[in-house]
Amino acid sequence: FGQMPDFAAINAIAARHGLPVIEDAAQSFGATQEGRRSCAASLIGSTSFFPAKPFGCFGDGGALFTNDDALAEKMSMVRNHGCKVRHDHPMIGLNGRFDTLQAAILLAKFPYFEEEVAARHRLGQRYHQLLDGVCATPATLEGNTHVYAQYTIRLKERDALQAWAQREGVPMAIYYPKCVHEQPIYQPYVSPGQTFPVSEKASKEVISLPMHPFLTEEEQTKVASVVRAFVERD
Ligand SMILES: Cc1ncc(COP(=O)(O)O)c(C=O)c1O
Missing domain, CATH: 3.90.1150.10 (Aspartate Aminotransferase, domain 1)
Known part of the structure; x- marks a missing residue:
């Protein structure tokens, strides 16, 4: 409840089997491992901004992190009904958009x-x-x-x-x-x-x-x- 599991070991096992690793950092956001931040330790980091979490908004929210630009674009599309540019939907998606008011709350909280x-x-x-x-x-x-x-x-x-x-x-x-x-x-x-x-x-x-x-x-x-x-x- 607040720290990262052993990612060197997890990533090594995944690499042996050709599996992507998605970190669930809902409870560990803000923690580090060997100087590396939670959400930056594998292919995708995911976190929750639910109020009880380390970086909480005032309602529901969350974020995904990746260094893979193509994957980032795909994930943005899934978040917004599979939409690439307005009125163009190359894939099936869902409404996972982060509410603007919650984003404003997190922006205000971020400096602290x-x-x-x-x-x-x-x-x-x-x-x-x-x-x-x-x-x-x-x-x-x-x-x-x-x-x-x-x-x-x-x-x-x-x-x-x-x-x-x-x-x-x-x-x-x-x-x-x-x-x-x-x-x-x-x-x-x-x-x-x-x-x-x-x-x-x-x-x-x-x-x-x-x-x-x-x-x-x-x-x-x-x-x-x-x-x-x-x-x-x-
Ligand atoms: C480890 C972990 N993952 C995911 C979640 C779900 O987060 P959310 O409710 O924002 O989807 C929680 C919530 O408690 C959690 O503790």
Whole structure:
């Protein structure tokens, strides 16, 4: 939730099989790997500007990035009903146009983005300190920076923690309670009896703490003290 996976490894596997790599950078926008920005690590980078994301607008939005000019032109056409020039449609497309008002909001926010990334980093480090020895906190891969789109901890009794925190007035969210392979639409691709134990365990233990660049130290201290009180109850 805020850092890039190992793209050297992913791109190498894809190259061996002649596959294009599309990065889903909805949660990692603003993060880097070996100095390379998220969205610039493979053939296509994609991100979301949904309000809860690191670079959020006030409604729905997103963007695709590529260094391939021909592909960029094709993607622009898909975005706009397959249209190349007005009233000329060489391909089938859809309406994926980014709303002008949302674009204006992002343009106004953009000059502050690096500051917000720095604030997220600072707050992430502070959560690490406050929760040291209390619960499992997010690790950062070597060579990566982390934007903590979510600050997600792991705890066996996370449902009980969520209820406890709610009583204390601290909102905590569960992303995601169901794994991809547990979604009805993917059932035809899951063999009978097939399990994904690592994902399934994580989906039962993860819980995300309040995290945004404007979180105050007092708020953060309160959140951490609620987690600590829960873990140390009895
Ligand atoms: C990793 C990831 N990809 C894609 C999306 C979808 O983004 P959008 O709702 O803007 O399509 C999300 C939303 O939570 C996400 O977390």
